[in-house]
Amino acid sequence: MQGQKIPATVITGFLGAGKTTLIRNLLQNAGGRKIALIINEFGDLGVDGDILKGCGIETCGEDDVVELTNGCICCTVADDFIPTMTRLLERDRVPDLIVIETSGLALPQPLVAAFNWPEVKTRVTVDGVVTVIDTAAVADGRFADDEEKVAAQRAADESLDHDKPLEELFEDQITAADLIVLNKADLVDAPTLERVRREIGQKSARAVKIVTAEGGKLPADVLLGIAAGTEDLIAGRKSHHELEHEGEAHDHDHDEFESFVVDAGAVPDPATFAKGLSRLIATHDILRLKGFADVPGKQMRLVVQAVGKRIETYFDRAWAPGETRATRLVVIGLHDGLDAVRIEAEIRALAESAAKEAAE
Numbered sequence: 416m417q418g419q420k421i422p423a424t425v426i427t428g429f430l431g432a433g434k435t436t437l438i439r440n441l442l443q444n445a446g447g448r449k450i451a452l453i454i455n456e457f458g459d460l461g462v463d464g465d466i467l468k469g470c471g472i473e474t475c476g477e478d479d480v481v482e483l484t485n486g487c488i489c490c491t492v493a494d495d496f497i498p499t500m501t502r503l504l505e506r507d508r509v510p511d512l513i514v515i516e517t518s519g520l521a522l523p524q525p526l527v528a529a530f531n532w533p534e535v536k537t538r539v540t541v542d543g544v545v546t547v548i549d550t551a552a553v554a555d556g557r558f559a560d561d562e563e564k565v566a567a568q569r570a571a572d573e574s575l576d577h578d579k580p581l582e583e584l585f586e587d588q589i590t591a592a593d594l595i596v597l598n599k600a601d602l603v604d605a606p607t608l609e610r611v612r613r614e615i616g617q618k619s620a621r622a623v624k625i626v627t628a629e630g631g632k633l634p635a636d637v638l639l640g641i642a643a644g645t646e647d648l649i650a651g652r653k654s655h656h657e658l659e660h661e662g663e664a665h666d667h668d669h670d671e672f673e674s675f676v677v678d679a680g681a682v683p684d685p686a687t688f689a690k691g692l693s694r695l696i697a698t699h700d701i702l703r704l705k706g707f708a709d710v711p712g713k714q715m716r717l718v719v720q721a722v723g724k725r726i727e728t729y730f731d732r733a734w735a736p737g738e739t740r741a742t743r744l745v746v747i748g749l750h751d752g753l754d755a756v757r758i759e760a761e762i763r764a765l766a767e768s769a770a771k772e773a774a775e
């Protein structure tokens with residue numbers, strides 16, 4: 416029994432798996448529950464929080480969305496997460512439910528362990544850790560790290576301890592799960608979905624429930640009310656990093672990943688811009704690119720979302736009065752694979768050439 420503690424649901428999963436999309440859907444089906452959201456992102460541009468704030472769902476006002484952008488939540492527990500939780504719990508009307516979206520690069524373990532801190536433990540319990548998976552990316556082998564590349568990196572720098580960044584992080588997020596969502600089921604056929612389900616089932620040491628979803632659409636009852644009390648169990652779900660450094664005082668970091676923000680000019684022709692971005696993403700092996708674009712003559716803001724080569728653009732809301740219309744994109748990739756100067760110049764050139772084409 417968890418008594419009257421407030422349930423908190425942790426939504427984790429790799430970059431672009433569909434965490435924000437799933438949360439948006441959950442908010443729409445929240446059945447009047449007052450939900451507070453804590454959103455953590457890798458990169459200096461708060462895109463997810465901004466998208467959720469802009470979604471106009473009644474149960475979720477601007478005050479109910481707290482963004483943590485000072486790095487991955489697993490590394491900023493003491494400085495960011497605990498104070499944020501304390502402030503939430505001091506509010507006049509405490510939420511019925513807290514939903515936490517981790518960054519796509521976060522290890523869920525340190526975050527869940529933080530629910531054992533005295534400030535939080537008496538008031539909140541982790542209802543469940545929901546791990547969202549991009550089924551199409553798994554099917555494409557995105558998380559099976561390139562063994563040759565890993566070996567070359569280690570040979571060049573013996574001190575590297577996170578030698579398989581993508582694969583390990585992916586496995587750590589599965590290890591922490593109380594529920595696994597195979598999202599983007601629409602992008603694969605039925606046999607592929609079954610293959611991925613088996614693969615993920617094998618990676619999970621415990622018999623964790625696996626469900627499939629398209630567009631993160633799942634009934635709220637599937638995601639909520641798991642009543643796992645995960646904070647009491649997390650010590651048994653160690654990450655690769657914790658296993659490697661057991662008994663040592665050792666901080667982990669995210670040095671193997673990098674992000675930067677690009678400011679580009681207005682984009683009169685979103686379709687041409689998106690096509691160019693998709694080519695650029697493939698050339699530079701960018702893991703994730705997202706942000707907003709200014710399309711002249713349009714009242715609405717354009718959202719740009721890319722996960723690997725797959726790119727999506729849509730208008731989400733009108734630019735607010737006083738808000739500066741701008742094109743800003745965050746780019747995330749592996750540290751040794753990103754040439755930030757070139758990528759920035761190429762994105763700017765793409766916006767310019769899209770502008771020229773529209774003018775002709």
Ligand SMILES: Nc1nc2c(ncn2[C@@H]2O[C@H](COP(=O)(O)OP(=O)(O)OP(=O)(O)O)[C@@H](O)[C@H]2O)c(=O)[nH]1
Pocket residue numbers: 428429430431432433434435436437463518519598599600601602628629630631703705720721722727
């Ligand atoms: N085809 C398809 N696309 C999806 C699905 N779910 C999400 N997407 C798209 O995938 C992209 C990333 O979705 P997000 O919900 O932003 O992913 P995220 O996990 O929050 O991303 P990060 O916070 O950057 O790690 C967006 O373009 C979504 O529209 C799905 O089930 N099918």
